Amino acid sequence: MNSRYVSLLREHCARLLARIRPLLAAGSAAAGRAVSSALRRLRHPTRRGIVLALLAVPALFVAFVLALVPYTPGMGDIRKARIDRPALIVSADGRLLDQFKPVNREWVPLRRISPYMVDALVATEDRRFYEHHGIDWRRTASAALHTFSGDRQGGSSITQQLARNLYPDEIGRAPTLTRKLKEAITAFKIESVYSKDQILETYLNTVPFLYNAYGVEMAARTYFGKSADRLDVLESATLVGMLKANSTYNPVLNPERALQRRNTVLGQMDKYGKLKPGGYAWLVRQPLNVDFEPQSAPPGVAPHFSAQLRKWLSAWAGRNGYNIYADGLVVRTTIDSRLQGMATQAMAWQTNQLQAIANEAWDERTGCWPGNELFQAFMRQTAEYRAARDGGQTDQAALRRLAANPAFVRALCRSKTQVQAGFVAIDPRNGDIKAWVGSRDFREVPFDHVQQARRQPGSTFKPFLYGAAFADGARPSDTFVDRDVAIPLSGHAVWRPADAEPPSGRPMTLRDALAYSRNRITAQLMQKERPEKVAQLARAMGVRESSLEAVPSLALGTSPVTLKEMVSAYSTIANRGAYIEPRMVTRIENHDGQVLAEFPSAVPERALPAGAAQVLVDVMRDVISRGTGNGIRSRFRIYADVAGKTGTTQDNADSWFILMHPQLVAGAWVGFDDGRVTLGDYWGQGAHSALPMVGAFYDMALRARVIDAGARLGPESRPPRVTHPRKQQRHFFFWPF
Structure with missing residues (x-):
């Protein structure tokens, strides 16, 4: 800075300080006189001063009380406290599903x-x-x-x-x-x-x-x-x-x-x-005579759906100034009570049969016995085992002591070997969720296997790869040689996918590879399409909440996802490649019927070209007509135009099946909450555990004509190999519900 400007600034500051100094001195003197005057008044109070001082205390108290009034409940809130008007959750067909108390x-x-x-x-x-x-x-x-x-x-x-x-x-x-x-x-x-x-x-x-x-x-x-x-x-x-x-x-x-x-x-x-x-x-001489029995609120028709809806509705009500427990809201949902009942029955029927198989495989003489290393691992995870070790017992002593307790062994065995399942159905035309069953018994297992559980989807993930290939111009008739495949991974690891059948060494079409769920052909196709592209397409089609690891094995379903995501993505396939976000609520009314808010279907988002989606649907028809999902035809005699895919993960830990109909896409997952427990090589397959649940559901839905047996997924590239859909109405096959 110029020295001339510095000297001018110093002179200016000096003149300003000279003017302020007397004012500061005068202010200090005035303040001192005020303090002295106040002290004199305190030493020699006047009557007026005493009265004012006495009045100041209650005045301050009243002011404090008045200041608290805005921080207490308002009169409107207090009036609502006596009004027990819980939100009513109503199905699309007008049935009461639940009440939010x-x-x-x-x-x-x-x-x-x-x-x-x-x-x-x-x-x-x-x-x-x-x-x-x-x-x-x-x-x-x-x-x-x-x-x-x-x-x-x-x-x-x-x-x-x-x-x-x-x-x-x-x-x-x-x-x-x-x-x-x-x-x-x-x-x-x-x-x-x-x-x-x-x-x-x-x-x-x-x-x-x-x-x-x-x-x-x-x-x-x-x-x-x-x-x-x-x-x-x-x-x-x-x-x-x-x-x-x-x-x-x-x-x-x-x-x-x-x-x-x-x-x-x-x-x-x-x-x-x-x-x-x-x-x-x-x-006073009489006993208490207590007759104790805890009361539990009965779950609604769709309790897992209601649990998710309560979270959404609470957030909506908070933003819009409503109380879901007192304002008498009427929430119109997308659930169809008829389909919900069918889904519940289908799950109960199939899981009860699978539980009988699991009980035989995991009784106290086979799976649930102390000599089983896996059961020992279960025992080591219990609080009783930790308490025994904290008490100074060795590992083996603690295990022997717990194994000698039959009640402990039975309870642990039951907790680990309860078959679980999830089921959800979505209308692909508008994203409406039509049925949602998150577990076998909500009161016993409130954990939701539709929205909360993330499990490996197995081969049900393959359609995303094949869809990407068809979008790139591949044709169902294109072939790859059925041979052993070794794919280098990061480091020195090598991925060698295998099938139940040995390699034939002959060309196999993409149509046959998906119909029969061949891993070796899928792995070769994945090398051509690249994992990043497949992961991107899966996210666009509906797998939007779970993380997908872009590795070659992704095509075989190694990244855990939710059942809701998978069924939503298959709905995109059935909707000719257009993704529609799943919808739970259509509108909200007050207790007088006035519409407070409406929630139209989400705007469709193009995820897969319509032509590629149609080719994919046509190929997935073969999964049902002659491939791994042919139990839909042979066992359940369903002749409607449907397409789908089975899925089974490594060691049979997760079983999947998803079926597409023009008006309804439904999928099921079956397994155990502890993935180390399985049903074995046969019953652990999606075709034998998850498929029957979906098949029974569609059989009931078609018989009740909730969905149209004559609806078409779209044009086929070749004539269908199945009986005309009208025969669906003449076949009688009853389920023991």
Whole structure:
């Protein structure tokens, strides 16, 4: 910088400082005089100053309370708390699939609740309930005095307790002044909106009673096997006694404490005239007589679908200002209740048969015995084994000790050898999900094998390779020699794919290679098309959530994917190469039928040229007419125009089958949650485990005419080799459901 400019800047700063210095000095003197004046007023206060000081404390308190009001539930939210209007989930054909309730509760009006329950509650928790307006000031003051003296007591009214129960997140439970003030504000709001009877009804229907029982109706069923209107005075006193501390006074686990607490409640009822004269002495000598049976909310028609839908709907409701538990939303879904029922029946029929086979292969004399190394590995994964090792036992000693426990062996064997399956069906014309069964029993296994499970798809992945080849100009009649193949991988590894049959050394067409699922021909085609191209096409066609490793073995399905992705991708094939994102919901209405939102089908995305898709469909017809999927024709006598593919992974850990119809694409996966457990070389194949499930489903769907037996996937490059579809209607083949 120029020295002249530097000197000018210094002079300017010096002049500015000279002007500011007197002002700073004067300001300091003024501040000092103000502080001195304030100190003098404190030493010699005036009457006016004393009054203002005394008024400042409550004014600040009132200001603090008013500042908390916006942080408490609004009046609209409080009005909704009594409205038990769960979202109704409705199928495409108008059947109720499910209701989205926040908890396992059945709301009952006050007139259907035993009067003993109300008497016990008021006498024990808030005897001046009908006299105050949300806060019992006398009880609050008494509780505060006892707390200050070291004997902590609660002083919350029923209304305050209701405020805590309804809004645990907004109010909290910390013992702070802020929490008590927010609780009091909310209690005043509740009293201004509800009548006393409405407050009692809401309280008794929302209070928790352990074991997933919310509200007095579910509590009465859980602990006494009856409805809330039939509770007697002893049972009512027991349930009210639990409100002080559910776990402490649990009549199942702590019956002695529960009995003492029940008698305390009876004492309060007697004190305030709620019992007949002389009744107390007899009542306190009676036992609890608990009839315990946990109550579980029954799953809906499509529970795994509902579980996924609940997540989606919660996000939508949050963005749009709705409550899925109180606003009475009506959600119109794509599920067809008829197809859903057929899918459920087909899965139950096939998995029950496979379970019998698994039980024979994995009984306590064969698979599930301590001499089996795999079963030993299962034992080492248990908490019982870890506890034995932590206790100082050797590996062999721990295994011998656990093996000597028949109950342990049976339980471990059952947990590891339960056949599992997933099934999903999609309309390829619009992406509508028509059926979704995520496991054999949602209550026993809520894990979803349609959306959550990622398993190797085996040969069901091959159509992506063949589709890429057809898009590049290959023809079904093109040939490769059926020979041993060795493909170098990174490093010094070599991949040598094999088939069940030895190599013939003769040319084989692509049509035959896919129909008979030949790995050696597929591997040679993969070398020509490149893994990156196949992975890209699979993603475009619908495999969009799972990671695909672009390696040569990808063509044989070595990258784990979900069943939903695979069926969605096959829907792209059936839709002439146009991908449509799967859809669960068509529209949402309010409880009066007004449409709040509509969700049209996604815009189709071109993934595979239409001509290549049609060639691929035609080749996959041969899988069904004469290839690995011919059980659809020979066993199930399905003569509709369908195409598909079987899939079996290495060691028979995963079995797949996906079938395409012009109006419906459905697929099934069968296996075990632990991939080390298998059904063997025969039953572990997709053609023998997954195909029958899909075949039974289509057989029922065609018989019921839910889908059209005469619909066509498209023109064929040669005449079909099967009987005319009309014969489907004349064949009678019943399933033992």
